[in-house]
Amino acid sequence: GENVEQHPSTLSVQEGDSAVIKCTYSDSASNYFPWYKQELGKGPQLIIDIRSNVGEKKDQRIAVTLNKTAKHFSLHITETQPEDSAVYFCAATYGTGTALIFGKGTTLSVSS
Amino acid sequence: NAGVTQTPKFRILKIGQSMTLQCTQDMNHNYMYWYRQDPGMGLKLIYYSVGAGITDKGEVPNGYNVSRSTTEDFPLRLELAAPSQTSVYFCASTGSGNTEAFFGQGTRLTVV
Numbered sequence: 001g002e003n004v005e006q007h008p009s010t011l012s013v014q015e016g017d018s019a020v021i022k023c024t025y026s027d028s029a030s031n032y033f034p035w036y037k038q039e040l041g042k043g044p045q046l047i048i049d050i051r052s053n054v055g056e057k058k059d060q061r062i063a064v065t066l067n068k069t070a071k072h073f074s075l076h077i078t079e080t081q082p083e084d085s086a087v088y089f090c091a092a093t094y095g096t097g098t099a100l101i102f103g104k105g106t107t108l109s110v111s112s
Numbered sequence: 113n114a115g116v117t118q119t120p121k122f123r124i125l126k127i128g129q130s131m132t133l134q135c136t137q138d139m140n141h142n143y144m145y146w147y148r149q150d151p152g153m154g155l156k157l158i159y160y161s162v163g164a165g166i167t168d169k170g171e172v173p174n175g176y177n178v179s180r181s182t183t184e185d186f187p188l189r190l191e192l193a194a195p196s197q198t199s200v201y202f203c204a205s206t207g208s209g210n211t212e213a214f215f216g217q218g219t220r221l222t223v224v
Contacts, residue, residue, distance in 0.1 A: 001171070009152070032210035043116075043202055043215030044155070051210065089154060098143050098162070098206055099170060100213065104154040 002027045004092050006103025015112045019077045023090035023103050026071070030092040033066060033073045034100070038087045047088075048075070080110045114138050118203050118216035125193040125223045133188040133219050135203030143206040144186040145170075145213070146178065148199040155202065161186055193223045 003026040013019050025033075031052040036044035050057045050064045050073065057064050061080075066073040073092075077084055087107050091100040119134045137144065142163045147155040157170030161180040175197060177189040186205075190197060200220050204213045 006154075034213070041217075043204075043217050045215070046212045049212070093210065094157075098208075098210060099145060099157055099160045099168075101157065101171070102147075102155040104152060 002030070002092070002094055002101045004090060004101050004103045006090050006106060008106060009104065010107045010109070012109045012111065013080050015080060015082060015110055017080055019075075019080055019084070019108055019110075021075045021088055021090065021106045021108075022072065023074070023092075024070075024072050025092040025101075027092065027095055028068075028071065029095035031096055032093045033064070034091050035062075035064060035075050036089045036091065036102075038089065038105075044089060077108075080108075082110050082112050084108060085110045116203055116205055116214050116216040118201075118219050120219060121217065122220045123222070125190075125221065127193060127195065127223060129193050130189070130191050131193065131221075133190075133201055133203075133221070135186045135188065135216060136184050137186075137203075137205040137214070138184065139205060139207065139214065140183060141205035141207045141214075142183065143208070144180065145204045145206075146176070146186070146188045147202045147204065148172065148197075149202060149218075150199050158188065158201075190221075195223050197221065198223045 034049035038044040063076045145160040146158040159178040
C-alpha cells in the first residue's frame, strides 16, 4: 500500500541556521504534498503544500521542493527561530484521492 | 468560526466498553477524516468520507465504525474498546480535493 517515509526523526539546529526535512512516497499517482506543523497539545496545521505540476514553492522562510521522478519532496526552513520548534509532518495523497498518508514526523528543536 | 470541533477532549474507557467520538465542522466541507496518532508513528487514517452517506476505510479501520448522515457531523464509534486503541484521535475536514485539511484539537483516549 501507500507509504511515506520521513527523515530525520529528530533535528536540532541553532537559531538562524537552516533546517531540511526529507520525505519519499511510494504511490506514483499521488498528486498533492502538504506539510503540517504540530505544536504540543494541538492538532496539525498546514504550513505549505505543493501540487504535482510544480517543482518548487516558497513562502517567506519556508520552501518545499518536489521531484516526481524520484518520488522525493523536502521542506526547507531558513533563518530558523525558537518558535519554529515543533513536530513537522509530510503527507501525500492516496493516489489522486483526497485522503492523506502521513510520515512519522520530525521533531525540530531550535536553540537560541 | 469554530472550524472542526471534537468532543470529548479526554476519556478513559475500560476494556470492552463502547463510546462515540464526536466531530463536527461548520465550514460546509464535503470531505472528513479520522486519524489516530501514536507516539513516533505519525497519523494513521482510520476512515474518511467524501460526502453525506459515503464512507470508506483508511489504513487502520479495524475496531472502528463511522457514519455520515449530515455534512457537518462525522462520529467515530468504538464498539469493544481494547488497550491497542489507546491513542490521540484527530478529526479533519477539507472543502474539496487537494486543499488544506483543518484539524480538530484531538481526543485523548485511554483504554484500561
